[in-house]
Amino acid sequence: MTETIPQTEGHRWHDMGGGAAGAVPLADHDFALWEKRVDALMILCSAKGHFTVDGLRRVLEDMPPSSFEELSYYERWIASISQNLVEAGVLTTFEIGERMSAIQERGLTYGDASDG
Amino acid sequence: MPHDHHDHLSPSGHPFRADNDHPLSYWQALEIAVRELLIEKGVTTAAEIAGQIDAMDNRTPANGAAVVALAWTDPDFRAALQHDASMATAEMGFDIGPMKLIAVENTAELHNIVVCTLCSCYPRNLLGLPPDWYKSRAYRSRTVREPRRVLAEFGVTLPEATHIRVHDSTADMRYIVIPARPKGTDGWSKKDLADLVTRDSMVGTGLPKSPDALV
Structure with missing residues (x-):
């Protein structure tokens, strides 16, 4: 799969300028509530000084190239x-994992699993 | 997609929200977990998150269109916008925060187009969240290499003599295109002028609507 992902020589994967690619996909979608919440969490956490947009980008850029194809924009975010937040000491991996398990027990859809 | 679910009505008789009636994904569970933990730890509140989403929903290309219409009709504002677009737009209530905003003007000889080859940087204070195509590999890769072909895919064909200038955004620096004012709009109100200004015309992938469109 990796070899099918276009890469510009000497660039990291996120640095896409000048590479070859097909037609621009013009279909758009309305953002889902969970996507808007991810965006809001980024703005609030950075405004409160827990991390910066550079921290956001560092983790995104360190993902493997396949992340761009396999994950959506807000999944990466x-x-x-x-x-x-783990690096900043705000959350721990243990409590995130424990909470995710509890959430997955609540229901099969986002609506059922989310209190909000 | 959100409009494909007419046969799946909730008990209240309304279509389910598209994001609420699909199987819970791993990443959605992560979003819920992070959000709940941040609220429990007092980092933020549910109301603050909801308020942030409201503010996001209220930032639409109408903000940018108001800026363009004012630039078309007020020479002092136009000069202020060229001098410091962050400050000029903040004074209209569209604060971009610490980022630098640059307004680039289209003329008969020059067409500007904006891209973010690295990610998705976009003047959100004026245009809202970026559309999917702006974040696509194709747009990010090709706009700096073959802008005329990309423009053609958006239905924009410019004379060969028109110079095309591509602006690559960064996390700290955003661009807004001020399209050329359409001919035949002398004496128009700012509101009518703003109605001609499309989102894509402020990214450079489109042109303003023809004045005939409003007649």
């Missing part, structure tokens, strides 16, 4: 936000 929440992965980076949680990593930054």
Whole structure:
């Protein structure tokens, strides 16, 4: 799979300028509530000084190139936000894992599993 | 996609929200976990998150269109915008925060187009959240290499003599295109002018609507 991902020689994967690619996909989508919440968490946590946009980008850019194809935009963002919050000592991996298990027990859909 | 669910009505008789009736994903569970823990630890509150989303929903390309219409009609504002777009737009209530905003003007000879080759940097204070195509590999890769072909895919074909300038955004520096004012709009109100200004015309992938569109 990795060899099918276009890469510009000498650039890291996120540095896409000048690479080859197909037609621009013009379809758009309305952002889902969970995506807006991820965006809001980024803005609030950075405004409160827990990490910076550079911290967000560092984790995104350290992901493997396949992340761009396999994860959506806000999936990458929440992965980076949680990593930054762990590094900042705000959250621990243990409590995140424990809470995720509890959430997955609550229901099969986002609506059922989310209190909000 | 959100409009494909007419046959799946909730008990209240409304369609389920698209994001609420799909199987819970790993990443959605992570979002819920992080959000709940941040609220429990007092880092933020549910109301603060909801308020942030409201503010996000209220930032639409209408903000940018108001800036463009004012630049078209007020020479002092136009000069202020060229001098320091962050400050000029903050004074209209569209604060971009610590980021630098640069307004680039289209003319008969020059067409500007904005991209973020590294990620998705975008003047959110004026245009809202970036559309999916702005974040796509194709747009990010090709706009700096073959902007005329990319423009053609958006239905914009410019004369060969028109110079195209591509601006690559960064986390700290954002661009807004001030499209050329359409001919035949002398004496128009700022509101009518703003109605001609599309989101894509402020990214440079489109042109303003024709004045005939409003007649």
